[in-house]
Amino acid sequence: MAAISSTLAEQIEQLYKEHHSWLSIFIQRRLGCPDDTADLIHDTYLRILSSGRLPPKQDSKRFLTHIAKGLLIDNYRRKQIETAYKEYVQHLPENHAPSAEFHMQMIEALTAIDTLLHQLPANVREALLLRQLDNLSYKEIAMRLNVSISSVEKYIAKALQACMEATLEDRI
Structure with missing residues (x-):
């Protein structure tokens, strides 16, 4: 940070x-945890x-509410x-239980994936999940989403590009 x-x-x-006190009440009402x-x-x-930006x-x-609501959503998703x-x-069998460190790393990774997926347009996200998790063909995805196969190809390409860019950003 500069x-x-x-x-x-x-x-x-x-x-x-x-x-501060107003924002504290606003958030406390939604979370219930001090x-x-x-x-x-x-x-x-x-x-x-x-960000280095302040609202008028x-x-x-309104500015603080907008930021806090986004953080509340992020917090809810993480939970x-x-x-x-x-x-x-x-x-899992007891001898396969992950360490506390691995547990935290996994939560961080899953949260990052969730954030990435929620930044994608709905059809793009849905197409990627149907392909990767359900192993559906492009034709099956097209039928399920009621779009052309060419649209599915574009959706998957866009999703994979977003994944690649996120991977590259993490390395920098």
Whole structure:
């Protein structure tokens, strides 16, 4: 993260002072967990810091709400992934249970995949999942999505390109 100007730091501090308690109530009502609430408040202001952008004063609550809602959705998805993974691990023989470190790495990887998939248009995501998870042919996918085979080819190509770009970004 680049260094921020003292003016921007002061403006963010002022934004924090003016809206911290309101934002805390907003998030707490949706989560019900004080620790998670504190983390999401922190992450909200961290996003503002890393973007280097502040909203006009009259739009502050709307701006903070937008960021917080996105973080709440991310948090909800991550919890779903963690729950599903824990259920999967419970069914493994005890000698095959992953270490805590591997468990966290797997949750991070699955969360990254989920984020990538949700950035794709719905038809592109659906086509990729039908191909990779259900092993359907392009013709079967086309029939299921009610599109042409050529559209399915484009969807799969677009999805694979997004996956490749994400892989390359992680290496940089």
